[in-house]
Amino acid sequence: MPSPPGDPIFARSNEIQARLHELIPGGAHTYARGSDQYPEQMAPVLEHGHGCHVWDVDGNEYVEYGMGLRSVTLGHGYxxxxxxxxxxxxxxxxxxxxxxxxxxxxxxxxxxxxxxxxxxxxxxxxxxxxxxxxxxxxxxxxxxxxxxxxxxxxxxxxxxxxxxxxxxxxxxxxxxxxxxxxxxxxxxxxxxxxxxxxxxxxxxxxxxxxxxxxxxxxxxxxxxxxxxxxxxxxxxxxxxxxxxxxxxxxxxxxxxxxxxxxxxxxxxxxxxxxxxxxxxxxxxxxxxxxxxxxxxxxxxxxxxxxxxxxxxxxxxxEDPIGRMERAGQLLAAGVTAAAVDADVGEYLRVVGRPSCAVFVTCGPDGQPSQAYRTLFLQELLRRGILGQSFVISAAHADSDIARTIDAVRDALTVYRRAIDRGSVEGLLSGRPVAPTIRRFTEPRRILDRS
Missing domain, CATH: 3.40.640.10 (Type I PLP-dependent aspartate aminotransferase-like (Major domain))
Incomplete structure (x- = not known):
């Protein structure tokens, strides 16, 4: 499958992530930050951030959502x-x-x-x-x-x-x-x-x-x-x-x-x-x-x-709560419209309070799907959007929301293709993400690549 223009490279992130797994159980100090929560070989290792933007060790820049697991409302480096x-x-x-x-x-x-x-x-x-x-x-x-x-x-x-x-x-x-x-x-x-x-x-x-x-x-x-x-x-x-x-x-x-x-x-x-x-x-x-x-x-x-x-x-x-609510409403409305336009409105939805929204990703049967979630995450990452959710901050400007909606519109062309095929096979690279709290490492056990 051809990649979008400027498709990010994760070589350094993948190298460091492998080293993190050698030194830190799970490869991260918080399970929600683990590489098993992101598409395989596409888990950026971050270097710095400003406002709602973050940069990884490969030099890729993203608009970030989730904002430090909801801990950052005013923006990075406020x-x-x-x-x-x-x-x-x-x-x-x-x-x-x-x-x-x-x-x-x-x-x-x-x-x-x-x-x-x-x-x-x-x-x-x-x-x-x-x-x-x-x-x-x-x-x-x-x-x-x-x-x-x-x-x-x-x-x-x-x-x-x-x-x-x-x-x-x-x-x-x-x-x-x-x-x-x-x-x-x-x-x-x-x-x-x-x-x-x-x-x-x-x-x-x-x-x-x-x-x-x-x-x-x-x-x-x-x-x-x-x-x-x-x-x-x-x-x-x-x-x-x-x-x-x-x-x-x-x-x-x-x-x-x-x-x-x-x-x-x-x-x-x-x-x-x-x-x-x-x-x-x-x-x-x-x-x-x-x-x-x-x-x-x-x-x-x-x-x-x-x-x-x-x-x-x-x-x-500064009324950060009012700003978050407004930005979240703009984002939810834009993503919803993009999903309707792509004829996937019944498969991808934005739910929740505007300042703390999440996206629900469903497969062809209309049920939430980890595989389709991973495909959506993958396509957003390729287009410079990092986030397991649409949790927002007061630092998200209208331009960031517009950029995100454009990325979503582009990503949904791939999502629609997967719905039509009835499978993410051939579109998703690697295994789907897995629930954070689960009994065994499968389905995302770290594979021996030696």
Missing amino acids: RPVVDAVSQTIRDGVNFSRPTIMELRAAEEFLRLVPGADMVKFAKNGSDTTTAAVRLARAATGRRRVAVCDQPFFSVDDWFIGATPMRSGIPLQSSTLTVRFRFNDIGSLATVLGEGDVACVILEAATTTAEPEPGFLEAVRDLCDQHGTVLIFDETITGFRWSEHGAQFLYGVRPDLSCWGKAMGNGFPIAALAGRRELMELGGLRTDRERVFLLSTTFGPESGSLAAFLAVVRAYET
């Missing part, structure tokens, strides 16, 4: 954040006592999230969700955790033990985590009716699903009736749906909430926030048995706190 961090770290990064910046960051966070009384900073979302679960278990004396059927909450045993990738996790951890369905209050009522549930944890909204009217209120009521702690995971929704969180947007206050990703525009910072009577169980103003809540060397390092404070200032003056 100058006010970089300058704030640079200025701060000149005076030291980590100390043996709290700094004044910790107080300022806590005050600013709690000003933004009026439903929270106290906050504790950490480095990633898994730390905060696990701390929230521990806190709920201590407060209630119960063991079980009710988890919504949403993709991901933690790398720790209480959650991963309930996924297909649970090797190395004691069976007891798996049995203590139970599932309920989003927008199905009856499924949660059943779980809570079985007893011994310490907490309910869910995202108030997801990329592809908004809460139905009354659902979150009903979850709150059920938790109150059963004395169960309600936890909102705001890792994605916080600073993307609203800087005040989904809890503010939908008007339902959780007992605890967990934050991360866009808080620092890519810098590593997360937060656990919640009601004073719960949070104080990890402090020094309680007569109850103490909870080992969060205690991390790098949780309050000054660089990331400076990034957070600069992000807060940007959200006060």
